[in-house]
Amino acid sequence: MHSRPRNPSTLSRRRWLGLAAGGVAVASLGLASRTARANTPYPSRPLTLVVPFSPGGATDVLARHLARAMEPQLRQPVVVENRVGAAGAIAAAHVAKTAPDGLTALFGGVGTNALLEYTQLSLPYKPSTDFVGAGNFCFVDFVMAVSASSPYRSLADLLAQARRRPGEVSYMSAGPLGTLHVAQEYLWKLAGASLNHVPYKGESHVVPDLVAGRVDLALMTLSLARQLEQEGKLRLLATLAPERLRAAPALPTVAEQGFSGFAMPTWNGVFLPRGTPAAMVSTLNAALNGALRNDEVTRKIVDMGISPASPNTPEQHAQFMARERERWRAMVERSGVKPE
Known part of the structure; x- marks a missing residue:
């Protein structure tokens, strides 16, 4: 008894349908996975x-x-x-x-x-x-601070010394080419003065050196500078804000001291x-x-x-x-x- 030859086209259709069904199953799994992710509340982790x-x-x-x-x-x-x-x-x-x-x-x-x-x-x-x-x-508005024992009682005093002895007066920043560095270099250029840049890792690191006079000038946030001023460790010279600060109304702005329009x-x-x-x-x-x-x-x-x-x-x-x-x-x- 001879078996009937298979129709190649029928075999091909069956194989295609099987492969298609498998592809649909895989696609469905992928869609379900994406849907599950989409439905996961955000954030689901710390x-x-x-x-x-x-x-x-x-x-x-x-x-x-x-x-x-x-x-x-x-x-x-x-x-x-x-x-x-x-x-x-x-x-x-x-x-x-x-x-x-x-x-x-x-x-x-x-x-x-x-x-x-x-x-x-x-x-x-x-x-x-x-x-x-x-x-x-x-x-955030910064203020200029010097040690309480510093000879500089105003921004004008500090700049006068910087003009007399270029590179002798030092100032800090939180790193080369950062915000405080660029803003101060811009101010020194406006003032025609040259100061020595001393980079630090951050505000908390500069305090001991500033209080001890190892660096002449620092830009600091008002809260820390005011606390150290009240403890008799620092003197504040100016704020870089566009206008006087409500929390320190007696502190003049840099703009008031000869640099109209300057603010940071x-x-x-x-x-x-x-x-x-x-x-x-x-x-x-x-x-x-x-x-x-x-x-x-x-x-x-x-x-x-x-x-x-x-x-x-x-x-x-x-x-x-x-x-x-x-x-x-x-x-x-x-x-x-x-x-x-």
Whole structure:
């Protein structure tokens, strides 16, 4: 008895249908996996807020206030992690290269997210394109401080000595080519003076040397400088704010002392890696704005001599960042600081 030959076309159809069914099953599994991920509440794990400067400084304290305020809203711990060095570039590069899963954010500022793009030629990330902003948190106004035993009783005294003996008067910054370095070099150029730049890792590190007179001048946040002034350790010469500070109305601005229009307001905000889903950015924005509406949080910020930002959207923050990048690009150009 002879078996009937198989129809090749029938066999091909059966094989194709089997393969197609398998492909549909695989695709369905992939779709289910993606759907499960999409339906997972965000955040489902603790978040890390990376701070570019050392523990104990103003930036670190601000970040910890924000982290604690966001935790109840996000229903997850927010861990502050300090990554110090290269005027903030080490921390920013780390965050820029992490997965855009909304679980790692940068507590960024002028240096990390605007200025360094124009001062560091080999920057391992690009501030203007490698981040998406969740929102602005605060504005920070700095004051000029010298040791209480310093011979300089005013900004004019200090500049007169710097003109008489170029390079002898020293000033600190939190790192070469950073915000404080560029702003002060711009001021010294306006003043026709030459000062010696001494970089430090952060505000908390400079205090012993400033009090002892080993460095002549430092820019500091008002809260720390005022505390040391009240202890008889420092003398304040000026604020770099656009106008006198409500918390220190007797302290003149730099602009009042012969440099009309000069001001250096800085800021801090929350930034996520490029590619972070918009829904995650919105969630963090809502948590940040919740912190800004928290009276206890804003009181702590104001007590530091720092101004809380108004609640803001990611879109408003993006527009603000575009203006700030242009402002600092121009300041670098006018300061004479050479990118390295």
